Amino acid sequence: MLAIIGGTGLTQLANLQITHRQVMRTPYGEPSGALTFGTIKQHEVVFIARHGYGHTIPPHRVNYCANLWALHNQGANSVVAVASVGGIRDDLNPGVIVVPDQIIDYTYGRKFTFFDGLDRPLTHIDFTHPYCPRLRARILDAARDANEKCVDGGAYAAVQGPRLETAAEITRYERDGADMVGMTGMPEASLAKELGLSYATIAVVVNHAAGRGSSLDAVHLESVSAVAQSAMAHVRNILECLVGCDGD
């Protein structure tokens, strides 16, 4: 079954025919909200809103372990994570949809592993390619089928938030090789890999990163939600095509 983790601007899926909701308790505490089960074009899907259905949970307080454990426990084998980002690379302007292929992790103080010596034997997962290449390819195929533009590849800088970055931090991240910046990409991706889930991200650029383009003097948050809303309509089209493909 395919799981979808919705981010900012995607707290529900309009094209999901809901069958039931399930409140879960996990060994890691409570997920961000009840899991929503349903179908998109007759294909079973489970959905969770990363920040809660009322968008009240900040990125550093999301219980990533509980969310992924719950999805895995309920039979998900693939996870498509939708996330908003700031664009660093020149072509990553607001409204652009991108499927990143790399991650640089700058987060700290989050519970970042299931292998903490308590209940699982230590395993060092390979994380060379943090996103599942097959799931990435399926998303890009689905975008083509849906006639939606989607950029193939880019490095996602995962930052702690909730504050936005300084212009110098963005320059540093760019020098490090980052193309976009967001607050929720980690530890979500590595926890998914620890559970053996196939995981990929659809990133929606909702603003120029600090000090770039229209954010030269400041990041103007007023425009972010409108950009996110309109871009999420395109993401929904991609997801609708994606669930029709084999692989879940």
Ligand code: HPA
């Ligand atoms: N920085 C960090 N996270 C973000 C941004 C940003 O500019 N935009 C959306 N998520």
